[in-house]
Amino acid sequence: MTAKTQLPTPDYFDTKKVSKVWRVPYQERAAEAKEWAEEYSIQPATSDTNQICLLIIDAQNTFCLPEFELFVGGRSGSGAVDDNLRLCEFIYRNLNAITTIAPTMDTHTAMQIFHPIFWINEAGEHPLPAATSITLEDVQQGIWKVNPAVAHSIANGNYSALQKHALHYVKKLSEDGKYPLTIWPYHSMLGGIGHALVSAVEEAIFFHSIARNSQALFEIKGGNPLTENYSVLRPEVLDGPDGNSIAHKNASFIDKLLGFDAIIIAGQAKSHCVAWTIDDLLTEILARDRKLAKKVYLLEDCTSPVVVPGVVDFTEQADAAFQRFAAAGMNVVKSTQLILDD
The missing domain is CATH 3.40.50.850 (Isochorismatase-like)
Structure with a gap:
């Protein structure tokens, strides 16, 4: 990559809005983009x-x-x-x-292996998101097990197969040197x-x-x-x-x-x-x-x-x-x- 003249930043770009949620005015921006391409001789990709x-x-x-x-x-x-x-x-x-x-x-979606609802303990509690990592030992010892209630939605009701998969999953992560299974907030x-x-x-x-x-x-x-x-x-x-x-x-x-x-x-x-x-x-x-x-x-x-x-x-x-x-x-x-x- 060699040096070239760089383009300016369009006037509409507001650095203070980068941390905000707002609607992009598509039609307005489209018209401006066409004008911008013409002004700076920007060719099709x-x-x-x-x-x-x-x-x-x-x-x-x-x-x-x-x-x-x-x-x-x-x-x-x-x-x-x-x-x-x-x-x-x-x-x-x-x-x-x-x-x-x-x-x-x-x-x-809600019911995925890294979301709280997927797992449950003996007290009927779900793991705390961002503060819980589920290890192979946790699953082997039954500290955390698959929530039986999710089996209908993601395993056609086959809870034993889902629990078997969970054990295999955390074991595989460990064997492959991956991060332990982290329970994330719904996101x-x-x-x-x-x-x-x-x-x-x-x-x-x-x-x-x-x-x-x-x-x-x-x-x-x-x-x-x-x-x-x-x-x-x-x-x-x-x-x-x-x-x-x-x-x-x-x-x-x-x-x-x-x-x-x-x-x-x-x-x-x-x-x-x-x-x-x-x-x-x-x-x-x-x-x-x-x-x-x-x-x-x-x-x-x-x-x-x-x-x-x-x-x-x-x-x-x-x-x-x-x-x-x-x-x-x-x-x-x-x-x-x-x-x-x-």
């Missing part, structure tokens, strides 16, 4: 010599706004808000060079406002789509009730206790990403969905051609780790993961340093 994809992981209200369920504050306490401000500015500055924007959408609920993209990010993506005649590549993840799905490229566990498949890696999306000349990655959270997605992408790269790692750019100032003050801090794990990615050949950069070439 199909004319790009270098095909560049901006992969935005889970820039949703549920993770990115302080009053929502799983706000990623990082150690600063304002992490995701600051990240999205820089991300929006990056999109606008490089509007004429970003070919495609691919936003991922964490998508859940990214399908149909809810928390599921929506942050308004300012949605606006920037929409503006890009119109100005560049480039459809955003939305990728949905996380709807399987039997497994977590931090990474957009594959669920945490792919098979059940009988060896039969319960999920698949996202092969078509992996191929699509690796078909670009450059892949730029931002989003939330650095310690979980971002790190896991990059890790899975690196696994695919190493299986094909390790030189492909050089075309991956990680915007380290547009992502933050999960930090729950007094409970858990994943900053060190997130930083260690990024160091490992850099050692493999990926580029860890700041959004203000990365200048794209159209």
Whole structure:
């Protein structure tokens, strides 16, 4: 990527609104995007010599706004808000060079393996969200067991099979070196406002789509009730206790990403969905051609780790993961340093 003249930020972009929820005025922005493209001689994305994809992981209200369920504050306490401000500015500055924007959408319903209602103890209590990790020993000893009442909704009433799966699941996480099963607050609920993209990010993506005649590549993840799905490229566990498949890696999306000349990655959270997605992408790269790692750019100032003050801090794990990615050949950069070439 070589130096080029960057674009200004449109006058409508209000940095103070990045932390708010509001309706994007689509028709107005569409007209402005057409005018912007004409004023700055922005060509359709199909004319790009270098095909560049901006992969935005889970820039949703549920993770990115302080009053929502799983706000990623990082150690600063304002992490995701600051990240999205820089991300929006990056999109606008490089509007004429970003070919495609691919936003991922964490998508859940109530009864999933990482939500409180899925589990119950002898006292009939559900685990406390964000403060409970369910280990293999917990399930083996019956400290936590599957809530019998959910079997009808997600296992056709077969409770024993569901309990067998739960034991297999936590065992598999342990064997594969994954994070223990964390019980999260209900979040990214399908149909809810928390599921929506942050308004300012949605606006920037929409503006890009119109100005560049480039459809955003939305990728949905996380709807399987039997497994977590931090990474957009594959669920945490792919098979059940009988060896039969319960999920698949996202092969078509992996191929699509690796078909670009450059892949730029931002989003939330650095310690979980971002790190896991990059890790899975690196696994695919190493299986094909390790030189492909050089075309991956990680915007380290547009992502933050999960930090729950007094409970858990994943900053060190997130930083260690990024160091490992850099050692493999990926580029860890700041959004203000990365200048794209159209």
